[in-house]
Amino acid sequence: MDAQLIRSPTSAGVTRPTGYETKPPLRRFLVDCYEEFRADHSGALADYIPELKRANPDHFGVALVTIDGHVYEVGDSAVPFTIQSVSKAFVFALALEMVGEERVAATIGVEPSGEAFNSIRLTNDNRPFNPMVNAGAIACSGLIFEVDGKGAFERVRRKLSQFAGRELGVDEAVHASETATGNRNRAIAWLLRNYAVLPDDVDAVLDVYFRQCAILVTARDLAVMAATLANRGINPVTGVQVITPHIVARTLSVMTSSGMYDYAGEWTYRVGIPAKSGVGGGIVAALPSQLGLGTFSPLLDAHFNSVRGLKVCEALSARFDLHMLNRNADVRTSIMADYDIYGISSRRSRQPHEQQILDEHHSDIRVIELVGAMNFGTIDYVSRKLANEPPNAPLLIIDFRRVPDITAAGAELLGETLSALGNAGVTTILSGVEAASVVWAGVAACTTDLRRLRRFTLLDDAIEWAEDQLIYRFGGFTDVRESAHIGEQALLADLDADEMAAIVKLSTMRRYGAGQRIIAAGEPANSLFFLQSGMVSVKLPSGVRLASLGPGMEFGEMAILERSRSADVVADTPVTCLELPLDSFADYRRLHPGTALKIMRNLAAILARRLVAANAKVDLLSAY
Numbered sequence: 001m002d003a004q005l006i007r008s009p010t011s012a013g014v015t016r017p018t019g020y021e022t023k024p025p026l027r028r029f030l031v032d033c034y035e036e037f038r039a040d041h042s043g044a045l046a047d048y049i050p051e052l053k054r055a056n057p058d059h060f061g062v063a064l065v066t067i068d069g070h071v072y073e074v075g076d077s078a079v080p081f082t083i084q085s086v087s088k089a090f091v092f093a094l095a096l097e098m099v100g101e102e103r104v105a106a107t108i109g110v111e112p113s114g115e116a117f118n119s120i121r122l123t124n125d126n127r128p129f130n131p132m133v134n135a136g137a138i139a140c141s142g143l144i145f146e147v148d149g150k151g152a153f154e155r156v157r158r159k160l161s162q163f164a165g166r167e168l169g170v171d172e173a174v175h176a177s178e179t180a181t182g183n184r185n186r187a188i189a190w191l192l193r194n195y196a197v198l199p200d201d202v203d204a205v206l207d208v209y210f211r212q213c214a215i216l217v218t219a220r221d222l223a224v225m226a227a228t229l230a231n232r233g234i235n236p237v238t239g240v241q242v243i244t245p246h247i248v249a250r251t252l253s254v255m256t257s258s259g260m261y262d263y264a265g266e267w268t269y270r271v272g273i274p275a276k277s278g279v280g281g282g283i284v285a286a287l288p289s290q291l292g293l294g295t296f297s298p299l300l301d302a303h304f305n306s307v308r309g310l311k312v313c314e315a316l317s318a319r320f321d322l323h324m325l326n327r328n329a330d331v332r333t334s335i336m337a338d339y340d341i342y343g344i345s346s347r348r349s350r351q352p353h354e355q356q357i358l359d360e361h362h363s364d365i366r367v368i369e370l371v372g373a374m375n376f377g378t379i380d381y382v383s384r385k386l387a388n389e390p391p392n393a394p395l396l397i398i399d400f401r402r403v404p405d406i407t408a409a410g411a412e413l414l415g416e417t418l419s420a421l422g423n424a425g426v427t428t429i430l431s432g433v434e435a436a437s438v439v440w441a442g443v444a445a446c447t448t449d450l451r452r453l454r455r456f457t458l459l460d461d462a463i464e465w466a467e468d469q470l471i472y473r474f475g476g477f478t479d480v481r482e483s484a485h486i487g488e489q490a491l492l493a494d495l496d497a498d499e500m501a502a503i504v505k506l507s508t509m510r511r512y513g514a515g516q517r518i519i520a521a522g523e524p525a526n527s528l529f530f531l532q533s534g535m536v537s538v539k540l541p542s543g544v545r546l547a548s549l550g551p552g553m554e555f556g557e558m559a560i561l562e563r564s565r566s567a568d569v570v571a572d573t574p575v576t577c578l579e580l581p582l583d584s585f586a587d588y589r590r591l592h593p594g595t596a597l598k599i600m601r602n603l604a605a606i607l608a609r610r611l612v613a614a615n616a617k618v619d620l621l622s623a624y
């Protein structure tokens with residue numbers, strides 16, 4: 001929604017539904033860059049491919065795509081141009097995927113050549129220096145050709161389209177122009193053939209290469225492609241996993257060392273963002289876990305890099321301190337909260353003797369809430385906390401609901417920690433993870449003894465389960481109580497037998513089946529209930545559980561104070577309860593003010609206890 005608005009702030013029919021009328025500062029920065037650098041007319045159009053001379057030297061587009069898929073676009077970001085050498089990075093990734101790392105390594109090196117992109121020199125063992133120069137890129141096309149033959153180019157086109165998130169086409173005129181004039185690349189290819197780097201069909205391989213260079217993209221496409229690399233191989237706009245994180249790291253490595261031809265060293269030193277340029281005027285730059293940038297301006301410097309594109313990259317890196325080697329991430333922010341259940345309980349309301357056990361042994365349940373993506377450093381930090389800091393609770397809950405991902409190294413370290421804890425008799429519960437999630441799959445695969453590891457989708461359910469264990473261990477476990485006497489109701493505490501009998505007389509016995517809704521939020525509140533047997537849950541209309549209640553507890557008692565129901569109450573099991581209509585209760589109160597006072601005092605005490613519990617939770621939430 002935001003992206004659309006930014007692109008067409010004045011277009012009719014687009015109204016901003018929410019939010020301030022301000023523009024994100026990054027957009028303002030990109031607009032400023034555009035305004036400043038468009039005035040720079042230095043550099044020249046590539047002319048060794050005749051068709052490229054027809055480019056409009058004034059064209060200048062910038063696009064930036066964030067990891068969450070937001071697209072910023074400025075200037076001629078939708079103007080198509082040929083991808084040229086920018087394709088090399090993505091075709092290298094494809095070659096790795098298709099023939100594997102070993103085969104690629106045997107064919108192409110990864111050392112910077114220090115020479116121009118079209119250098120004809122090979123390494124001492126007669127391989128191309130790296131896949132970012134023409135020799136290496138042609139060798140990549142050769143590898144793909146060996147697998148796919150005639151289908152090789154279509155395979156390349158499809159892969160690049162996935163990176164861009166749309167179907168890409170070819171500029172036939174540029175392709176024809178380079179085919180007609182590309183004798184230097186032909187010389188390189190035949191040299192590679194001489195050293196058996198390429199198969200027999202040299203012209204067919206060259207055609208794959210020429211065609212891939214003539215694929216049409218926009219600055220926006222390049223930004224999405226770069227953002228896919230920055231996002232561990234997942235296209236942040238389409239959500240498609242295009243390539244593995246392992247291959248992403250290899251690809252970004254060669255982009256860093258050789259992506260800007262014989263300017264690569266200077267580039268990494270000054271800008272520090274893995275990038276690749278092409279003679280069509282495009283540059284992609286991918287900063288892992290931050291952004292993908294695509295620029296287009298066909299005026300090139302002496303290294304054949306786009307003049308204005310370089311300037312945008314330099315300005316962005318300098319202004320926001322984006323050099324990839326200047327990262328910071330403090331592992332200590334990964335633990336959001338670390339507490340035992342003192343004053344914090346699950347939403348299951350307990351019988352008094354059960355609550356007493358929980359109060360006495362609150363430090364036996366430790367809850368650690370994690371936040372952010374977990375990796376080697378953060379899990380190491382968590383494991384040291386567990387090893388060194390009490391309480392050594394026999395029940396440990398680690399909450400993952402704010403953890404989107406865990407790296408293989410993180411999962412391994414955590415698995416080892418959990419296995420060791422299991423051997424020490426600790427039961428660990430991971431909450432906030434679905435059975436099908438990557439986090440659960442990773443951690444479970446690395447934990448040797450799964451018997452001491454549990455999983456819950458909700459933290460509240462995990463705490464309830466741990467509480468049950470504790471109550472059971474300390475002998476307080478009473479399976480769902482058969483029934484409760486009306487005298488146990490907290491609302492009726494201190495009433496004598498006659499008063500109690502009078503209340504019962506005003507009430508009607510009700511039965512509900514499991515799953516049946518007893519109270520619905522929003523309905524008029526005109527009665528209250530005394531639960532005699534079974535369990536009910538109080539839930540917000542959103543489905544969030546506020547409390548689970550058992551025999552001897554009341555619900556709907558807020559009706560005494562409020563006109564309409566604020567939550568649903570649903571029977572979890574078959575339920576019997578007494579329903580006391582408010583109007584008869586009101587008559588009774590008028591006739592028996594003394595009893596009424598006791599009930600109102602009890603109600604105040606119930607609400608006060610609830611407030612104390614809520615305050616403890618608010619305190620926990622706001623303390624971090």
Ligand SMILES: NC(=O)CC[C@H](N)C(=O)O
Nearest residue numbers: 084085117134213278279
């Ligand atoms: N640097 C480039 O963009 C070169 C690509 C171009 N197709 C060539 O091989 O000459």
